[in-house]
Structure formats: structure tokens, C-alpha cells
């Protein structure tokens with residue numbers, strides 16, 4: 001299968017490594033020529049959870065080089081996977097995606113948080129759009145090296161225009177992912193799955209970033225646990241009013257994820273430590289925006305949004 005992966009960060013590298021190794025035709029599009037050249041010349045260094053390291057040959061280009069080179073017409077993708085962070089989903093990238101998905105190529109968006117699917121739907125009104133959530137962990141340690149930090153599942157489902165591509169490409173993608181050792185499934189309730197992941201991220205990400213602790217250490221302190229509960233309760237109430245239908249015990253699920261990813265630094269803590277933009281506006285900011293529309297209070301989400309933004313500014 002022919003796959004374009006946009007974004008050579010943690011998740012993009014991790015999926016590109018495994019799909020390329022399994023024999024899929026992958027074009028990995030990085031932001032810079034420098035990273036793309038290093039990847040193409042020296043290969044992608046992929047480290048498994050077991051510690052086993054492999055160097056994998058990949059075809060990498062920068063997006064601008066690829067779109068300017070004419071190669072665009074020579075490679076006919078079956079899928080485009082979007083593996084950038086939320087702040088990078090801007091007008092320039094949307095223009096690039098318009099070209100990469102021309103002719104009705106389905107797009108799979110892997111972002112945490114909310115807001116991106118609406119931007120993609122507006123920019124690509126006729127394209128088959130699929131949302132994905134993943135419980136995998138990946139950490140980029142240098143421009144051509146990635147460590148798989150946790151095993152998990154990628155769940156994807158239709159967001160818009162799935163009828164325009166039909167079921168076959170979805171089955172092909174599932175087969176390709178499974179063949180590459182990527183645990184994956186499809187969901188008919190992807191919007192609910194996105195909201196469920198949002199609820200987890202809305203509690204773990206800002207609080208681990210504010211307290212500078214690993215996921216497993218968050219609930220260990222009684223005061224942090226109290227804050228977790230309060231932020232969870234507020235977020236869950238807002239998301240239920242916004243349409244979250246799941247009836248499982250979300251609090252127990254949250255504690256389970258803290259335990260299962262105990263040694264992880266959340267992506268937001270890593271972003272704050274590295275001085276990068278965080279996804280707070282698309283996580284707690286997204287929940288606060290729902291609350292505003294619904295006329296509900298969102299004081300704790302507003303507070304953590306301000307605190308994480310302030311951490312970034314300092």
C-alpha cells in the first residue's frame with residue numbers, strides 16, 4: 001500500500017519505521033530538508049519497547065521539496081496520515097494537505113485534542129476524513145531516531161465523506177497496520193472515542209506539566225489526587241453535555257492509564273520542558289470552548305489552561 005506520512009516526529013517516525021519495515025511504500029514528509037536528507041541517507045533508527053534497535057531504510061522528503069519536485073504525480077497514495085501536533089495544523093499545512101489528498105485520497109488524523117477535524121473538514125470539504133486515537137507511546141530522541149515507549153492500540157473511524165472512498169481502503173489500511181505489528185481497529189463511534197481520549201488528556205497532561213511529574217506519580221500525592229478528581233469531574237460533566245455517550249467508569253479508566261503509563265512523561269510535560277508550544281488550547285481549551293457554547297462553567301479547565309500557557313511563557 002502507498003502511504004504518505006506527514007510529520008517526522010515521534011509518532012510519524014514510529015509508524016513510518018514499522019510500515020516501511022513491513023514492505024509498505026511509505027513517503028515520509030518532514031518539515032525540513034535537513035531532517036529528510038538525514039533520514040534518507042542514514043536511515044531511521046527505531047528502538048522497540050524491548051530495547052531492540054534497527055536501522056530502517058525510509059524514503060523521506062520535506063513537504064516543500066516533495067510538492068515542488070513533481071514526485072507528487074509519480075506516487076499515488078492510498079492514504080495520507082497526518083502526524084503533526086495541533087499547533088502545526090495551520091493554513092500552510094492545510095494547503096499542502098489539499099494537494100496531497102487531491103483526487104479523494106483518504107486522510108487519517110492522529111492528533112490528541114479537538115479542533116483539528118473541524119479545520120480539516122472546512123479545508124478539505126470533499127475528502128474522506130478519518131479521525132484516529134492511539135494509546136501508543138513514542139519518543140523522538142534525535143531527528144532520525146525514535147523509541148517506542150509504550151504499546152497501545154490505534155483506533156480509527158470515519159469523520160466525514162467515508163462513502164466517497166468506500167470500505168476497501170479502510171480494510172487495506174487495517175491490514176497494512178496489522179502486518180506492520182501496529183495493533184489497530186476501526187470504530188463506528190470515533191467521535192466518542194476522541195472525547196474519551198480528550199478526557200484523559202485533559203487531566204493527565206496539564207497536571208503532569210504543572211507539577212513536573214511522570215504519569216504514575218500524579219495520583220500518588222493526596223493534593224494532586226484531589227485536583228485530578230475535581231478537573232476530571234468538571235471535564236466529564238462538560239463532555240457529557242457536549243455528547244459523550246460512553247457510560248464506563250471514566251475515573252477508574254483514568255487511574256488505569258496513569259498506572260499503565262507510570263514511567264511516561266506526558267507529551268505536555270515534554271513540550272513544556274523543551275520550550276515547545278503545547279496542545280493545551282486543543283485539550284483544556286477545547287473543553288472550555290464546549291462549556292462556553294453550552295453556558296456551563298469551566299473554571300478548572302480555564303485555570304490549567306492559563307497555568308500551562310504561563311509555564312510556556314516563562
Ligand SMILES: NC(=O)C1=CN([C@@H]2O[C@H](COP(=O)(O)OP(=O)(O)OC[C@H]3O[C@@H](n4cnc5c(N)ncnc54)[C@H](OP(=O)(O)O)[C@@H]3O)[C@@H](O)[C@H]2O)C=CC1
Pocket residue numbers: 006007008009010011012029030031032063083084085086088093110111112113134135136137138139140267279
Ligand atoms: N508521541 C506519542 O506518543 C503520541 C502522540 N499523539 C499525538 O500525535 C500527534 C503528533 O505527536 P508527536 O509525534 O508526539 O509530535 P512531535 O512533536 O514529536 O512531531 C510532530 C512533527 O510534525 C512536524 N511538523 C510540524 N509542522 C509540519 C509541517 N507543516 N509539515 C510537516 N511536518 C511538520 C514537526 O517537525 P519539526 O520537528 O521539524 O518541527 C515534528 O517532527 C500529537 O497530536 C500528539 O498529541 C498521540 C498519542 C501518543
Ligand SMILES: CC(C)(CO)C(=O)C(=O)O
Pocket residue numbers: 112200201204205215257261264265266267268
Ligand atoms: C495518555 C497520555 C497521557 C500518555 O502519556 C498521552 O496521550 C500524552 O502524553 O499525550
